[in-house]
Amino acid sequence: MTGHDLIMACSAIGAGLACIAGIGPGVGQGYAAGQAAAAVGRNPGAKGTITSTMLMGQAVAETTGLYGLAVAIILLFVKPQTW
């Protein structure tokens, strides 16, 4: 196994580890959706406003997961330095 193979293997493992970042946004988006469901249950008349606010907040909460995705994409597709 050469140094290049080792770097490629470690990049793949690192990309997989970086996607663990998806846990946080999952929890956050689920919490936001649950709270929105409770709010609609209490006040069904405000469904449109609640839904748009929830989608907006979820899209912002997604950011940290997307940072993990960006790191994974960089690890996989940007050619690592070879020696």
Place this chain on the structure above:
Amino acid sequence: MFVLASGDASYMIKLLYKYTIFGQEFYLTTTHVAMIITTVVMLGFFIAANISIRRAMASDVTSPGPFLNIVELIVEKLDGISAGGMGEHASKFRNYIGTLFIFILFNNISGIFGLRAPTADYGVTLCLGVITFCLIHYNGIKKNKLGHFTALFKPIPILFPINFIGEVATPLSLSLRLFGNVMSGTVMLGLWYGMMPLLFTLGIPAALHCYFDLFSGAIQAYVFCMLTMVYIEDKIGD
């Protein structure tokens, strides 16, 4: 060695044509071609809207035609976005927010028509983020003069590095959010088309396109405009 897929997955930016300026190598990529196409489509729509508005203003007919009705609906919705986000400052930023929204929306949903979405290239989204960054600080300096810079040292001077990083991270987080969303959709659809057998690529991707291109693209265009307005309002408010 085993065969993973029926074909090759292709979702990266492709280099189409190489040219040299002053010894530097540049490439014409699929991003440029897709963006030229979307820009031409947008220009055609805008010119048609302009012509129909002028024609309606010149004539004595009071009720607008079907095309003009759609244009009025779009303009009303875009004005509603900026009015909802900025309140009384909305009139100054209506043009920028509307342009930004239409540009990002057209580029995001161009994936449906077989182009590689230009917003799945970090060079495009970073430019949008930098434009917003310049607008934020231009308006902040115009409103608060020197207080715009001394606000970095508040509440105590030792917090300056954290405040500074917070300001610099604004365009990065804006652009990475848009890029990550569109890129993840592009990668997933590229994997589906490249890895699945032919039978699965016939009807099922329609649902994926609906979610990744239409829904996610529209939400992200809205979020980009909304956050731009929030950041500007944060500087010029009170």
